[in-house]
Amino acid sequence: MEAQIPVFAIVGHPNKGKSSIVSTLAQDSSVSVSPLSGTTVHCRTYPMRVDGKELYRLIDTPGFQRARAAMDWMQRHSASASDHVEVVGKFVEKHRNHQHFSSECELLTPILAGAGILYVIDGSIPYGPEYDAEMEILRWTGQPSMALINQIGKAEYFEQWQQPLSQYFKIVRVFNAQTASFDRQIQLLTGFSELSDDWHQPLRQAADQLRAQRRHRLNLSARCITEGLVNIMQASERSNLSNKDDQVEIDKSIEEFQRKLIKMESRMRSEVESYFNYHRLEREEAALGIASEDLFSERTWKLFGLSRDQLVTTGMIGGAAGGSLLDIGSGGLTMFLGSGLGAIIGGASAWFGAKQLIGTRILGLPMGGHQVVVGPITNLNFPWVLLGRAITHLKLVSQRTHAMRDQLEITHSTGSDIVSNIPSAQRRAIQRIFTSATKGHAVKEAELSRMVETIVSLVATDPDSMKQDKSSEASLDTI
Amino acid sequence: MQKHSLLADLVDIRDQIARDQETSREQLQHRDRKIGLENDRPLSAGGTRLRRWINVIREQEGLSNSQVSSGIKAQQTINIVITLLWLLGAICGWILTQAVLFYDGNQPVNIISALLVLVCSQLFTLLLLLVFSLLGLPGVLRSLSVFNPAALLLGLLKRINSDRLEAISKLISSTAITGTAALRQRLIVYLAQHFTVALNLGIIAALLYLVAVSDLAFGWNTTLEVDTHSVARWFEGISWPWQSLVPAAVPDIQLVETSRYYRLQGQLRNGDWQAEQLGSWWIYILMCVLVYGLLPRLLALIISGVQYDRAVSGAMTSASGANQILARMSSPLVSTIAEGEDDSAIIKNVRPPLTRRQSGRDLPCLVIEWSEARSSTDKLTAVGIEPLQYFSAGGHQTLAEDRNMVVHIASHNPQGIAVVVKSWEPPLLEFLDFLRSLRGRLDKTCPLIVLLTAISGEQVEAYQLESWEASLADLSDPALYVEPL
Numbered sequence: 001m002e003a004q005i006p007v008f009a010i011v012g013h014p015n016k017g018k019s020s021i022v023s024t025l026a027q028d029s030s031v032s033v034s035p036l037s038g039t040t041v042h043c044r045t046y047p048m049r050v051d052g053k054e055l056y057r058l059i060d061t062p063g064f065q066r067a068r069a070a071m072d073w074m075q076r077h078s079a080s081a082s083d084h085v086e087v088v089g090k091f092v093e094k095h096r097n098h099q100h101f102s103s104e105c106e107l108l109t110p111i112l113a114g115a116g117i118l119y120v121i122d123g124s125i126p127y128g129p130e131y132d133a134e135m136e137i138l139r140w141t142g143q144p145s146m147a148l149i150n151q152i153g154k155a156e157y158f159e160q161w162q163q164p165l166s167q168y169f170k171i172v173r174v175f176n177a178q179t180a181s182f183d184r185q186i187q188l189l190t191g192f193s194e195l196s197d198d199w200h201q202p203l204r205q206a207a208d209q210l211r212a213q214r215r216h217r218l219n220l221s222a223r224c225i226t227e228g229l230v231n232i233m234q235a236s237e238r239s240n241l242s243n244k245d246d247q248v249e250i251d252k253s254i255e256e257f258q259r260k261l262i263k264m265e266s267r268m269r270s271e272v273e274s275y276f277n278y279h280r281l282e283r284e285e286a287a288l289g290i291a292s293e294d295l296f297s298e299r300t301w302k303l304f305g306l307s308r309d310q311l312v313t314t315g316m317i318g319g320a321a322g323g324s325l326l327d328i329g330s331g332g333l334t335m336f337l338g339s340g341l342g343a344i345i346g347g348a349s350a351w352f353g354a355k356q357l358i359g360t361r362i363l364g365l366p367m368g369g370h371q372v373v374v375g376p377i378t379n380l381n382f383p384w385v386l387l388g389r390a391i392t393h394l395k396l397v398s399q400r401t402h403a404m405r406d407q408l409e410i411t412h413s414t415g416s417d418i419v420s421n422i423p424s425a426q427r428r429a430i431q432r433i434f435t436s437a438t439k440g441h442a443v444k445e446a447e448l449s450r451m452v453e454t455i456v457s458l459v460a461t462d463p464d465s466m467k468q469d470k471s472s473e474a475s476l477d478t479i
Numbered sequence: 480m481q482k483h484s485l486l487a488d489l490v491d492i493r494d495q496i497a498r499d500q501e502t503s504r505e506q507l508q509h510r511d512r513k514i515g516l517e518n519d520r521p522l523s524a525g526g527t528r529l530r531r532w533i534n535v536i537r538e539q540e541g542l543s544n545s546q547v548s549s550g551i552k553a554q555q556t557i558n559i560v561i562t563l564l565w566l567l568g569a570i571c572g573w574i575l576t577q578a579v580l581f582y583d584g585n586q587p588v589n590i591i592s593a594l595l596v597l598v599c600s601q602l603f604t605l606l607l608l609l610v611f612s613l614l615g616l617p618g619v620l621r622s623l624s625v626f627n628p629a630a631l632l633l634g635l636l637k638r639i640n641s642d643r644l645e646a647i648s649k650l651i652s653s654t655a656i657t658g659t660a661a662l663r664q665r666l667i668v669y670l671a672q673h674f675t676v677a678l679n680l681g682i683i684a685a686l687l688y689l690v691a692v693s694d695l696a697f698g699w700n701t702t703l704e705v706d707t708h709s710v711a712r713w714f715e716g717i718s719w720p721w722q723s724l725v726p727a728a729v730p731d732i733q734l735v736e737t738s739r740y741y742r743l744q745g746q747l748r749n750g751d752w753q754a755e756q757l758g759s760w761w762i763y764i765l766m767c768v769l770v771y772g773l774l775p776r777l778l779a780l781i782i783s784g785v786q787y788d789r790a791v792s793g794a795m796t797s798a799s800g801a802n803q804i805l806a807r808m809s810s811p812l813v814s815t816i817a818e819g820e821d822d823s824a825i826i827k828n829v830r831p832p833l834t835r836r837q838s839g840r841d842l843p844c845l846v847i848e849w850s851e852a853r854s855s856t857d858k859l860t861a862v863g864i865e866p867l868q869y870f871s872a873g874g875h876q877t878l879a880e881d882r883n884m885v886v887h888i889a890s891h892n893p894q895g896i897a898v899v900v901k902s903w904e905p906p907l908l909e910f911l912d913f914l915r916s917l918r919g920r921l922d923k924t925c926p927l928i929v930l931l932t933a934i935s936g937e938q939v940e941a942y943q944l945e946s947w948e949a950s951l952a953d954l955s956d957p958a959l960y961v962e963p964l
Binding site: 065 | 504799816
C-alpha cells in the first residue's frame, strides 16, 4: 500500500497572509493576494510533484468567518473532551451544504481528512480575543499543528502572540512570506516534518529536489544570459540608402538598431523570469524600472559597466593578447613590443571608445546605391553594462518570493559593483568571449560554460541575500 | 525508428528549437522530460541524445504531418551537390587528361608537364589545405574558398534554387556560438574532396582510354645541361612507393635516356623513334596519379568526412537552445503550482456605497466595543459622538451574551449606536450577523455608526476603510455609516 503523502492545510483568520505563504512555498504567482478580506473562498490545492510523483500537498483555505458561532455549536454538541474530533466531523457534515458556515466547513474538511495544520497569524498586528475560538476549533480536530507568524506590516507584536499561541501549538515559527530567502523556505518546509515522523522522508526528498531545481534554474538563466549577450554583441542592422549622405536615414537605422537590442535584452529578461515561474512579471515588463533605466542612458552605464580604470586594464589585457600573437609569430624577435603596443592601443581605445557607442559603415552596393551597416557594437564597456544589468535582474528574480506583487526595480543599490567585483581572471575570460562575439568568431562551448559558472557563482554567493538570511535567521527560531 | 543523417538531424534540431519559441516553457518541459524518461540515456554524448530527441519529435510530428523535414531536404540537397561534384570532377579530369596528353604523332607528350599538371598541382593544393588547417587559419581558407569548386557550386545553386539551399545556407551563414563557422569550413572541404577524388578517377579513366584506343609517346626535354642519370634517379625516387609492387612502372635509365627529346632537331636524343618503348611511360603516369593523386584525396575524403561529422555534432550540441533541451530531458520535472484555475473572489462593490453621516451637533450614542476594540470619550467627541454608555460584544463574549446585550440596548430606544471595531482586522461575516441582529431590534432610521480604531500610534489606512465600507455595503442599510475614529 502506498504511504500517505504529507498534506498541510494553511488556515487562519482572513487576511493574515495564508495565500502569501502558499504563494511563496508553491512558487506560484497565480495565487490571488489582496489586502481586502475574503479573497479565498474555496480550498485550492498545490501538489508538489517530481516527475508526476506527489511528495507533499499544500492546501490554501478560506479564513474563519464565524468561528465563535461554530465553536458555540460544537460546545453545545459535545459531552466530553473525548468526542471533540467526532463533534467537529458532525459539524462539517451538518453544515456542509449550507452557506452560513461555508468557510469553516471548507477549511475543516482537509484537516479532518488528515492534513497537518499550519495556522497563520500576522505578527505585525496585536493579538486579539477573536483568534481564540479559531485556535480552539483547530485543537478540537486533534491534528498535528504548527503556528506560523507571518509579518505583513512593519510593527512586531511577536511577544504579545507568544503566550496565546503556545497554549494551542507546540511549534511556533516566524516566517516572512514576502522576504523569505530560498534557504528559509526550504528550512520551513523541512520543519513541517516535526509534525509527524512519517513526513520526514518525503519532505527531505522534496527539499532536495527543490534545491536541485533552483540550481537548474540558475544554470538555465545564466546560459540564457551568456548566449543572449553573445547574440547581442553580434547583432547588426543593414538598410539601403538612397543617398550615402542621408543623415536622417542613417539616424533611423541607428534607432532601429537600438530598438532591436532593447528587444533582445527584454526577451532575455522574460526568459529568465519564466525559469523562476514568473509569468505575470512578463506582462508588467513595460512598466519595469529596467525600462526607465534605459539601456543607452549615461546613468545606466555608470551603474552597471566597468569603471574607467577597469576598462582600461581590460582593454590593455585584450590589446596585449592581440599583440602577443605578433611576438609569438616572430619567435620573440619583436622583444615583446607587440604585447606592449597592443596594451597601449587596447587601453586607449577603451578610454576613448566609450564616447562612440554605435558605429556605422556605409557600403557601396554592386548594383549601385549604398547600404548603411549599424553595429555590431565594438565598445568595450557595452557588454559589461549588459552583463551587469542581466546579473542584477537575475539576482532580483531569483531572490524574489512569489508573494511579492510589486514591480521589479533595478536601483542603484541593487545594481552597483556587480561586474566590478568579478575576479580579474574570470573577467578576462569573459572579455575574450565578448571580443570573439563582436568579431563574429565562434565561441568555444568550454568558454561559454565557464561564463555560465561565473554568473551562477555571482548570484548564488550574493552578499545581499546572505545579509537578508542572517537578519531573518534571528527571528526564525522556534518560540 | 528511421535513421537520418547527422546533417538532417542538425537542421531539424535547429528548426525545432526555433519552432519551440512559440511553445510555453511548461509544455516544453513536459514533452522533453517525457522523451528523456522514455528514451534518454543521460550518460550518452550530447549529440547522440539530441539525435534521439529529434527522432522522437519527428515521429510525434509525423503522425499529423507527412511533409519532408527541412533536415531531410538539406541532406538531399547535399547529396545532389555531391553527385554533381562527382560528375563535374570526372568530366574535368577527363578533359584535363585529354588536353595534357594530346598527341598528334609529331612530338611526344612532355612527361614532366603532364606530371606537373596531373599530380603536382593536386599535391600543392592538398599541402595548402593541410598547412592552413594545421596553423588554424580559417580566414585564409575562407578567402581561398572562392577558388573552391564546392563553394562555387553551392553559390551557383543558391542563385538557381535558393529555397532548396535555404536550410544549408542558414546553417552555414550563422556564426559564433552556434559553432557553425567551423561547420561551413568543414562542409566546403569535405565536398571539395568528392570533387578531387572524381577528378582523379576522370584522369585515370581518360588515361586508360587513350592508352587503349590510341598510341601515346612520352618524352622529356630541358635547356639545362642535365645529366640523364640524375633525371633517372629523380623518376626512380618518385616511383619508390610502388617499386616492389609494380616494377614495370619504374622507368630505367635506358628509357629515360631514350625519352630525352630535342625540338630543334625534331627527334629523340638517340635518334631512333621507338614508339612502343616511349609509350610505356603511361603506366608510370598511372601509378603517379594513383599514389600521389587518388590515394591522398581518398584519405583526405575520409578525414574530412570524419571532421565534417564532428563539426555537425559540435554544431548540434552548441546550437542555441540545445543545452536547454538536454537539461529538460535530464532534469526531474518539479511542479509546485496550483491545480486548476484560481476562483478567488475579489470583492467588488456591487451594492450602492454607504452614505456619509451629516456633520452637525454631537449625536448621543450607546457605544459598543467589538472584540475589545478600545475607544475614548475624547476621540468619540472629536468625531461628533457623545458617548452615553459603553458595552462589549464579540471577542471573549459568548453569542448568548451578545444577544442579551442587543435586547438590552434596544430597550433604551437609543438615538444612535456607535460600534467601535479594529481597523486592522477584516470585517467578518460574524460581525455582519451582529449588525443585522442589532438592526432587527432597532428603528430603521436609528444611525448605526461603525468606527474604525487604528493600532496605537498609527492611522486608519485607506484600504482598511475601503474594505470595511465594501463589506458593510452588503447589508444595504441606509442608516449604516463607516468612519475612522
